[in-house]
Amino acid sequence: MENHPLEYDYTVAKMFMLTTIILGIVGMLIGVILAFQLAYPGLNLMLGEGLAEYTNFSRLRPLHTDAVVFGFTLSGIFATWYYIGQRVLKVSMAESKLLMFLGKLHFWLYLVVIVAAVVSLFMGITSSKEYAEFEWPIDILVVVVWVIFGAGMFGLIGIRREKSLYISVWYYIATFLGIAMLYLFNNMAIPTMFGVSDIGESGVGVWYHSVSMYAGTNDALVQWWYGHNAVAFGFTVPIVAMIYYFLPKESGQAIYSYKLSLLSFWALMFLYLWAGGHHLLYSTVPDWLQTMGSIFSVILILPSWGSAINMLLTMKGEWQQVAASPLIKFMVLSSTFYMFSTLEGPIQAIKSVNAIAHFTDWIVGHVHDGTLGWVGFMIMAALYHMAPRLFKREIYSKSLMTAQFWIQTVGVVLYFTSMWIAGITQGMMWRAHDEFGNLAYSFIDTVTVLHPYYVIRSVGGLLYLIGFFMFAYNIYKTMSARKVEESELQNATPMGA
Amino acid sequence: MDIAQLQAYGYFTLTIGLVLILYGYIYHLYSKKKDVDGVDYESYSNMALKDDIDDTPVASMSEDKAPKSAKK
Numbered sequence A: 001m002e003n004h005p006l007e008y009d010y011t012v013a014k015m016f017m018l019t020t021i022i023l024g025i026v027g028m029l030i031g032v033i034l035a036f037q038l039a040y041p042g043l044n045l046m047l048g049e050g051l052a053e054y055t056n057f058s059r060l061r062p063l064h065t066d067a068v069v070f071g072f073t074l075s076g077i078f079a080t081w082y083y084i085g086q087r088v089l090k091v092s093m094a095e096s097k098l099l100m101f102l103g104k105l106h107f108w109l110y111l112v113v114i115v116a117a118v119v120s121l122f123m124g125i126t127s128s129k130e131y132a133e134f135e136w137p138i139d140i141l142v143v144v145v146w147v148i149f150g151a152g153m154f155g156l157i158g159i160r161r162e163k164s165l166y167i168s169v170w171y172y173i174a175t176f177l178g179i180a181m182l183y184l185f186n187n188m189a190i191p192t193m194f195g196v197s198d199i200g201e202s203g204v205g206v207w208y209h210s211v212s213m214y215a216g217t218n219d220a221l222v223q224w225w226y227g228h229n230a231v232a233f234g235f236t237v238p239i240v241a242m243i244y245y246f247l248p249k250e251s252g253q254a255i256y257s258y259k260l261s262l263l264s265f266w267a268l269m270f271l272y273l274w275a276g277g278h279h280l281l282y283s284t285v286p287d288w289l290q291t292m293g294s295i296f297s298v299i300l301i302l303p304s305w306g307s308a309i310n311m312l313l314t315m316k317g318e319w320q321q322v323a324a325s326p327l328i329k330f331m332v333l334s335s336t337f338y339m340f341s342t343l344e345g346p347i348q349a350i351k352s353v354n355a356i357a358h359f360t361d362w363i364v365g366h367v368h369d370g371t372l373g374w375v376g377f378m379i380m381a382a383l384y385h386m387a388p389r390l391f392k393r394e395i396y397s398k399s400l401m402t403a404q405f406w407i408q409t410v411g412v413v414l415y416f417t418s419m420w421i422a423g424i425t426q427g428m429m430w431r432a433h434d435e436f437g438n439l440a441y442s443f444i445d446t447v448t449v450l451h452p453y454y455v456i457r458s459v460g461g462l463l464y465l466i467g468f469f470m471f472a473y474n475i476y477k478t479m480s481a482r483k484v485e486e487s488e489l490q491n492a493t494p495m496g497a
Numbered sequence B: 001m002d003i004a005q006l007q008a009y010g011y012f013t014l015t016i017g018l019v020l021i022l023y024g025y026i027y028h029l030y031s032k033k034k035d036v037d038g039v040d041y042e043s044y045s046n047m048a049l050k051d052d053i054d055d056t057p058v059a060s061m062s063e064d065k066a067p068k069s070a071k072k
Ligand code: HEM
Pocket: A130, A227, A231, A235, A236, A275, A278, A279, A280, A297, A298, A300, A301, A304, A338, A341, A342, A343, A344, A345, A346, A347, A348, A349, A350, A354, A357, A358, A359, A363, A366, A367, A369, A370, A371, A374, A375
């Protein structure tokens, strides 16, 4: 090899960092628009009647969910993998031309998928399955991207110097395998052009249209086995991977109990896959399956809190760091929100509670205390930790980061508290009846009552978005901030005033 | 035995099997301080804390594969 010492190569991590930020902005901006549309329906026509097709709530909603899930979150997962993977395996991507090539190919093909997804969803092309809206041509491309991601991951593991795999790597592998299995099964579909209708016509429909291989109750079952585990392997497992690396690293503390991390890993894997039934309570799926979903959901508290408590205890005796560092604040709040949403989820999974919660805004509240508080905060913290190491510069501004932390925290709190009140109000009003069984309220009564809470949610979401812009700006300015020495990058991230 | 019955027995056996494996693993973790390679579980945290490219691995794959720059 040449003279200069071997270094980790963060080229691909940088590329995915960029998409994390851009798609985060896009997804959350659409989220805020959706929130205001629910409060002020006139906004569905914000660009006039002519463009209403593109600006209405229904068209934008899947764009929001897919942009934040498959754009922001997934990019964050990739960016951190291409950073953590090399470090804990102690091998640089620069050592293998093939891995470098796979990494870049992974990025560019991913970008193609994103563009195809955004364009097709804007055009209204969808398979109408939540979180699986992409039509089959895009699905095939998704599979290719995923296989390349996996090949790169196992390739890097194959040339590692560290014999054992750090716990985060276990979680990344689980993410890869879990999503591979789920995505394939749920997206099984037959293009309509291959079908023959009842009256014998063939080549029906547009070439990119398809129908699911499953029908009726089976479709619901497969969809929510997927949907729930998309939460598991997209919003939980890889985020745990991140916090198990970044929190110990940033604080300089060893994980409170490495054994507990291994134990929670297997317990989480064992339990999560059975809990999907809680999305289908009181539906047409078999009763035993609903009960099983409820029970596994409640037990799921154990491994979830196992990981979260392990993280909080890592900070034992070091709480002054939480006060001193906004970056650690982000991570500690993130694991707190993880505990919070994994307590809330099991409660909502209890049948009698779900009877009130299902179809209401309480679910939306649950979704966003998980995603904004846990997923969003952790991904931003990860990028804040990585940026100085990627650019060899200090974080541009610590005070900006602190301000962002508080603004976004207020945003999340406004979001979920308003949705709790709205959701429970909705649930109670829908079921209220008089002594003869006549419903006490009509649907529009609930809409009127909910208006103020929708406004509060919109404001909360807007605050979170503003915080995200502050984050993007801080990272952008970091690229030209003060240069730092390697020695300053050991643990606590260097930050400018 | 029809297929549904076979499925039910298979399903039951699988669940019991997985439970046993999980609890066996929990018992193993709690009764042993070190894993089969003789490494103390808790020292695995150092894989993250000491992760510069020329830090010494917790358990090395093999001697000759140490990074070039590490052999000063
Ligand atoms: C122990 C863990 C958890 C359990 C048992 C759980 C349980 C539930 C339940 C019962 C529902 C409502 C189903 C319905 O009535 O429609 C739900 C919805 C949801 N949860 Fe969780 N949850 C957990 C953790 C999380 C976390 C950590 C996140 C995200 C970071 C999350 C994201 C979601 C999403 C996105 C939905 C909405 C799905 C949809 O209807 O589109 N959950 N969860």
